[in-house]
Amino acid sequence: DAGVIQSPRHEVTEMGQEVTLRCKPISGHDYLFWYRQTMMRGLELLIYFNNNVPIDDSGMPEDRFSAKMPNASFSTLKIQPSEPRDSAVYFCASRLRQGLRHGYTFGSGTRLTVV
Amino acid sequence: DAKTTQPNSMESNEEEPVHLPCNHSTISGTDYIHWYRQLPSQGPEYVIHGLTSNVNNRMASLAIAEDRKSSTLILHRATLRDAAVYYCIPHNQAGTALIFGKGTTLSVSS
Numbered sequence: 001d002a003g004v005i006q007s008p009r010h011e012v013t014e015m016g017q018e019v020t021l022r023c024k025p026i027s028g029h030d031y032l033f034w035y036r037q038t039m040m041r042g043l044e045l046l047i048y049f050n051n052n053v054p055i056d057d058s059g060m061p062e063d064r065f066s067a068k069m070p071n072a073s074f075s076t077l078k079i080q081p082s083e084p085r086d087s088a089v090y091f092c093a094s095r096l097r098q099g100l101r102h103g104y105t106f107g108s109g110t111r112l113t114v115v
Numbered sequence: 116d117a118k119t120t121q122p123n124s125m126e127s128n129e130e131e132p133v134h135l136p137c138n139h140s141t142i143s144g145t146d147y148i149h150w151y152r153q154l155p156s157q158g159p160e161y162v163i164h165g166l167t168s169n170v171n172n173r174m175a176s177l178a179i180a181e182d183r184k185s186s187t188l189i190l191h192r193a194t195l196r197d198a199a200v201y202y203c204i205p206h207n208q209a210g211t212a213l214i215f216g217k218g219t220t221l222s223v224s225s
Contacts, residue, residue: 004158033212043159043202043215056212091158093213103149103161104213 004107006092012113018080021110024073025094033093033104034067034077043091049075050097082114117142117205124220127193135188135219137203146205148179148186149213154199159215162188162201198223 005024013019025032033048047057052069060067064083069075079086093106120138127133139148149164163170163177165186170177176189190197202218 035215042217045212045214048212093158103151103164104159106158106160109158 004092004094004105006107006110008110009108010111012115013082015083015114016081018078019082019112021077021090021112023075023077023092023107025075025092026105027073028096029094030072030097031095032069032075034075035091035093036088037091038088046077084114087112087114117146119203119205119216121203121216121219123217124222126222126224129194129223129225130192133190133193133197133221135190135201135221136185137187138185139203139205140184142183142205143207146207148177149204149206150175150177150188151202151204151213152199153202159202164206193223195223195225197221
């Protein structure tokens with residue numbers, strides 16, 4: 001298994017531009033999570049899905065952020081318009097509901113820089 | 116969510132055992148104790164988890180206090196590759212999400 005795949009690995013964009021981050025979870029995993037990591041705030045949960053349905057989006061900072069999961073093998077996190085304070089590493093993770101023998105699996109992250 | 120307390124940092128020498136403590140005095144009866152680690156420039160990685168009994172796997176051992184208010188992650192022989200931030204996370208597996216604290220930064224010297 002290739003694990004959780006995120007793209008792009010790095011993204012540099014100008015303030016005001018739209019940014020889309022992508023995630024492919026492990027096949028068969030029914031939960032998908034988006035996290036954001038900064039030096040100041042550490043790892044923060046943004047939103048998570050179960051069977052493609054958003055369960056908790058209380059961590060989404062503001063309306064500029066949106067996330068979708070159109071099918072079991074793909075999710076996007078979109079920021080529109082982007083701001084310099086959105087600069088962070090964004091991680092996607094997935095897991096199975098039943099039994100956490102192997103825990104959550106995280107992707108390698110997308111490092112976003114907004115200038 | 117249960118509050119956890121971990122030391123900000125710890126140091127170890129290569130090939131020595133490392134005991135990483137975690138206090139979680141407000142843990143609920145249904146919370147498992149999860150440990151994850153994050154190597155530099157990587158995403159978090161699952162290490163181990165348990166409920167009441169001590170647990171062992173190829174990466175580490177987890178010792179859980181009888182009252183479940185604390186636990187200790189044990190790396191039996193630290194290697195340079197074990198230098199990472201270690202997170203202790205009480206987690207109810209019934210459909211919720213991991214919530215990360217600040218963790219313990221482990222440094223390993225050769």
